[in-house]
Amino acid sequence: MSVVGWLQAVVLFLVVLALTKPIGLFMAKVFQGERTWLSPVFVPVERFIYRISGVREDEEMPWNTYMFAVLAFSAVGFAWLYLLLRTQAWLPFNPQHLANVPPALAWNTAVSFTTNTNWQFYSGESTMSYLSQMAGLTWHNFVSAAAGIALAIALIRGIARTTVKTLGSFWVDLTRACLYILLPISIVACLVLVMQGVPQNFHAYQTVTSIEGVSQTITGGPMASQEAIKELGTNGGGFVNANSASPNENPTPFSDFIEMLLILLIGAGLTYTYGKMVKDTRQGWALFTAMSLLFFAGLVVVYWAEAAGNPLTHHLGVLGSNMEGKEVRFGAAASALWATITTATSCGAVNAMHDSFTAIGGLIPLINMQLGEIIFGGVGSGLYTKLVFVVLTVFIAGLMVGRTPEFLGKKIERREVTLAMLSILITPLLVLVPTAIAALIPAGLATLNNSGPHGFSEILYAFTSTNANNGSAFAGLGPNLFYNLTTGVNMLFGRFAEVIPIMALAGALAGKKAVPEGSGTFTTYSPVFVALLIGTIVIVGALTFLPADALGPIVEHLFSLQGKTF
Amino acid sequence: MLKHFSTSVRLTILTVVFFGLAYPFAMTGLAQAIFPNQANGSLVSASGKTIGSGIIGQLWTKPQYFHGRPSAAGKNGYDPTSTGGTNLGPTSKKLIASTKQAIAALRKDNPHAALPIPMDLVTSSASGIDPDITPEGAYYQAPRIASERGITTGSVNSIISAHVRGRTFGFLGEPRVNVLELNLALDRAVLVSATPAPRHR
Incomplete structure (x- = not known):
């Protein structure tokens, strides 16, 4: 580890910290329907969209209607992408004449982008036409991110409102998230990325001959516009197979910095939005603090492991940090930082191949996802998952002191705790059971790229990542029908089975009366609460996943120290 | 409930045009005008x-x-x-x-x-x-x-x-x-x- 290596992490963190309030405040204004400096531009567009879609701006939806709207919109979006991928060969903007995507892969990909996972069982540069990349994937990057933000805002309203049944309108929240937040930042970010060297064109790939006479095909396409929203919306689906490790998507250390900032920006900002909307910004900063502490705890370990390098390579007489599956311009420090960020959020874009990380370096990304991606988190999904843990923590604290737990003036009762637990318990069920099945059947083992404990890690990582809607991979694991179907189902449940109880919780909270704060009320912004919240998250995560992690990365680490190979 | 599907379809069409077509096209125009060398690879x-x-x-x-x-x-x-x-x-x-x-x-x-x-x-x-x-x-x-x-x-x-x-x-x-x-x-x-x-x- 080096001081310079840490400096980029600290500077990035300080920039995120500085932007959290302005962006959070802006989002609070947007979702409360207040005027912002972008209103003159976007209010007419917004009205136009509502008029054509038949949406009433002042409509209010109860939780189940809100949820149904999310599901209906997701179903239509899924169908659109599936159709597009199955017919791309006959549609325009396909200069490489790429074929229609086969059914199982198209299904997996449509689920993947609808659920904001962006798990990819294909190589973009040789599978997706420019039209599929734009009207299919870039579009999904916008709306699936906006749907996540909308769900988080609905939960915040549930917490902030009293004795009402409604949580706002999904259509309005979705439209505003896209127009006021995602679009303007994407435009600016896209231009910065082009300046750094990310291509943005519609050319067919060009074949050139190098000085040595070797023929090489230079890829192109509308990459920068997709790259910007891919990071900002914590989507993570690469234009090309190597994702943000490719110099096309991420050509310089500065583009790398910008992309990491984009990944964290909205997740961090939403903590402030939350504080603002519940009229107590300390609540938001408490979440921010808990997130930051968990973030740095993970980063220390990944950076240490990757900088220390692979002992098996050192035995061959080559010393230094682990550079297998890493780019020279990023090195160990920026790769470790990115890996921590992409799994702390639900992004899943990579600037290095996690499959080739050291055992411990690969363990932390796995753990980050298993904890539920609550460290800043995916846009929206990070906050709503975190708030479920807050409810659980409040309940545990209530049990400790023998008092009915309260959260922001509302009694947390049986229904709320049941719903919170339901949403938390779905995760291990959907990760561990399919992992165990895959490890036992030939179809699950057929496409592994590594054997021994690392092969098991590939399976565990795949189901963890798809369930958490992350999308990063131990990418050696190849696609087959079994994985196309199982990871697809896992992504669907990972998104929607988790969020239905959360929306029910939002509805239950919105209907509650406010009780005045008393001397025995447990404050949910104190350092004690932050510590308790971290404890709850770590204990739930560790108890659930430690045995599985021990069979993969932990045992692999011990073998690597002994010099054993597989 | 059927109304939600009709809204979904209309909103999908509109947003595909805005964010899936107009946005990448406009960015390509801007990028080609301001940074033609980088935009072309x-x-x-x-x-x-x-x-x-x-x-x-x-x-x-x-x-x-x-x-x-x-x-x-x-x-x-x-x-x-x-x-x-x-x-x-x-x-x-x-x-x-x-x-x-x-x-x-x-x-x-x-x-x-x-x-x-x-x-x-x-x-x-x-x-x-x-x-x-x-x-x-x-x-x-x-x-x-x-x-x-x-x-x-x-x-x-x-x-x-x-x-x-x-x-x-x-x-x-x-x-x-x-x-x-x-x-x-x-x-x-x-x-x-x-x-x-x-x-x-």
Whole structure:
């Protein structure tokens, strides 16, 4: 580890910290329907969209209607992408004449982008036409991110409102998230990325001959516009197979910095939005603090492991940090930082191949996802998952002191705790059971790229990542029908089975009366609460996943120290 | 409930037009107007012909040129239509075998190298089209280049040091040398000094 290596992490963190309030405040204004400096531009567009879609701006939806709207919109979006991928060969903007995507892969990909996972069982540069990349994937990057933000805002309203049944309108929240937040930042970010060297064109790939006479095909396409929203919306689906490790998507250390900032920006900002909307910004900063502490705890370990390098390579007489599956311009420090960020959020874009990380370096990304991606988190999904843990923590604290737990003036009762637990318990069920099945059947083992404990890690990582809607991979694991179907189902449940109880919780909270704060009320912004919240998250995560992690990365680490190979 | 589906369909059409078509088209227009070179792939020309991209690594095998890192992209490596790494884990037998092979090949190609073997030259990159090597990776190859071109190692080293890109703003990323840029500079320098490059092998 080096001081310079840490400096980029600290500077990035300080920039995120500085932007959290302005962006959070802006989002609070947007979702409360207040005027912002972008209103003159976007209010007419917004009205136009509502008029054509038949949406009433002042409509209010109860939780189940809100949820149904999310599901209906997701179903239509899924169908659109599936159709597009199955017919791309006959549609325009396909200069490489790429074929229609086969059914199982198209299904997996449509689920993947609808659920904001962006798990990819294909190589973009040789599978997706420019039209599929734009009207299919870039579009999904916008709306699936906006749907996540909308769900988080609905939960915040549930917490902030009293004795009402409604949580706002999904259509309005979705439209505003896209127009006021995602679009303007994407435009600016896209231009910065082009300046750094990310291509943005519609050319067919060009074949050139190098000085040595070797023929090489230079890829192109509308990459920068997709790259910007891919990071900002914590989507993570690469234009090309190597994702943000490719110099096309991420050509310089500065583009790398910008992309990491984009990944964290909205997740961090939403903590402030939350504080603002519940009229107590300390609540938001408490979440921010808990997130930051968990973030740095993970980063220390990944950076240490990757900088220390692979002992098996050192035995061959080559010393230094682990550079297998890493780019020279990023090195160990920026790769470790990115890996921590992409799994702390639900992004899943990579600037290095996690499959080739050291055992411990690969363990932390796995753990980050298993904890539920609550460290800043995916846009929206990070906050709503975190708030479920807050409810659980409040309940545990209530049990400790023998008092009915309260959260922001509302009694947390049986229904709320049941719903919170339901949403938390779905995760291990959907990760561990399919992992165990895959490890036992030939179809699950057929496409592994590594054997021994690392092969098991590939399976565990795949189901963890798809369930958490992350999308990063131990990418050696190849696609087959079994994985196309199982990871697809896992992504669907990972998104929607988790969020239905959360929306029910939002509805239950919105209907509650406010009780005045008393001397025995447990404050949910104190350092004690932050510590308790971290404890709850770590204990739930560790108890659930430690045995599985021990069979993969932990045992692999011990073998690597002994010099054993597989 | 049916109303939600009709709203979904209409909103889908509208947003596909806005964010899936208008946004990338508008950005392409802007990018082509403001940064045409980068937007078109940062192509590099030499003697009137396009020979590659400044941001994409290439396969180099001739001894008088600097070589890049091992690559898992495509059959022969450095294929931008097939990007990716080896995805071999730290305890993989295959990884250790291929690292051993890379070390042996490097030693064979650089019999006069005096520096320790740099990690980047024996490990595959993440993208398979990494355009850079570390400065250590370049200095390691300098004696070979010097003997192939009949110039001193010192003059090769000075070409390298002129093309090392430091960390951005002093703290972002890692120091690196772009292999294509370095090899072009090497060809130019040899032309300028007008020394006939003796080929002995």
